[in-house]
Amino acid sequence: MESVGDQLNIIFLPFLASGHMIPMVEAARLFAAHGVTVTIVTTPYNALLFQKSIDHDRNSGHNISIHVVQFPHAEVGLPVGIENLNKCPSHDMVSKLYSGIHMLQQPFEQILFNLKPDCIVSDMFYPWTVQVATQLGIPRLLFHVSSYFAICAEHSVEKHRPHQSVESDIQTFVLPGLAHNIEMTKLQIMDNERFQDRYTEFLRVIKEAELKSYGTIFNSFNGLEHDYEEYYKTVIGVRAWSIGPIWLALNVDAADKAERGNTSIVQEHECMTWLNSKEPNSVLYISFGSLTKFSSAQLLEIAVGLEASGHQFMWVVRQRENDENQWLPEGFEKRMSDSEKGFIIKGWAPQLLIMGHPAIGGLVTHCGWNSILEGLNAGLPMITWPGFAEQFYQEKLVTDVLKIGVPVGVTAWCRSFDEVTEVVKREKVEKAVALVMGSGPEAMKMRKQARELSAAAKKTVESGGSSKANLISLINELKTVKHGS
Helix, strand or coil: CCCCCCCCEEEEECCCCHHHHHHHHHHHHHHHHCCCEEEEEECHHHHHHHHHHHHHHHHCCCCEEEEECCCCHHHHCCCCCCCCHHHCCCHHHHHHHHHHHHHCHHHHHHHHHHHCCCEEEEECCCCCHHHHHHHHCCCEEEEECCCHHHHHHHHHHHHHCHHHHCCCCCCCEECCCCCCCCEECHHHCCHHHCCCCHHHHHHHHHHHHHHHCCEEEECCCHHHHHHHHHHHHHHHCCCEEECCCHHHHHCCCHHHHHHCCCCCCCCHHHHHHHHHCCCCCCEEEEECCCCCCECHHHHHHHHHHHHHHCCEEEEEECECCCCCCCCCCCCHHHHHHHHCCEEEEECCCCHHHHHCCCCEEEEEECCCHHHHHHHHHCCCCEEECCCECCHHHHHHHHHHHCCCEEECCCCCCECCHHHCCCCCCHHHHHHHHHHHHCCCHHHHHHHHHHHHHHHHHHHHCCCCCHHHHHHHHHHHHHHHHHCCC
């Protein structure tokens, strides 16, 4: 047993959005499961999202706790409880949330100085943690919530500017320096790579902080992105540790999966009962993450395309404000219910439980990294439907590098999750569903590759696997740094 003085003490500082928070909290739990004293710093509402899991870990003997900081609701004009990007229904509320997050910097800093950890694990949106770590004389580790590939693709665009060599927005160009032939168009890369604005400057600060960090933790594994892990370490020049898939390494139980990132279980019993009545690999799961909300016009096209495909589906629908059921084709819900062809979930869904069910045979994804990993862990071929952030890069990883998915045909990147305006027509939806859920050679090849990657993911977090070895190596290195040897 280590003495209190010998124990490694790490503070985790997740960003206030579920897609960032869930994997970082799981990383914190994984470190605690390996004997590290862990403190997660967040706000009251966000603490509720994972309090049960932390209580479970503490009851299991792990030294992990949550340090809560009050969110400045009154100062920024937000209702009490709106402390997470996923809870903001309008662009105005998002702007106020970011103002609140900016105001949290000082109390967050004070906690770091008061608790004096041996290491800070920080989200990218807190670049100021580099300066705090320097003042404390401790390592700052960046926790990336995207893939190696996305970071490397973005670096290629920034360094080589290949989009400047084409004449139109829809003409393709190749991303130089990558291990695979990746073609994109101007419309698919981020605005900040084409135009200078305030966000461009903030991203520059974030990237400078990345280069000044002790290193980076990725929720990935060597067998998945080997070429791009090497690119990140050698070309970009930052040390990195792949310790994922993190939730797989945690080996969580069904209750933990059901409660993951949510304070109440909605429709869990009904949706799992429905899946239990289906044949293996017969149901398509459709989810666009916790942020993307489509227009009524787009939801209508999806509904018609799904029905025309003839395949069974489970669809998580998040619609924009004031769009109450305007998107439903006439009689759609009744036909789906009577025929048991489709199951619609409005709101939150127990995604890990659903994807892991044997009835699920494919995934429609917005190409967020968490969802891609979850689909890959379940061995599912994918239909890719990117919208914003790094999602178009990660679509290329799924379709062109891993070869476990097909694009639905989205052509244009959007600045944020509430500005998705491109409408993909029903014919494209029907065609993609028929391909992925069908029995043709392309579908069979994708399924085989997805199953192989799923098996590799499970091996990498077991004893002797690279991700487990990387985690132990990092913990031991941080202990060495703490003791100054």
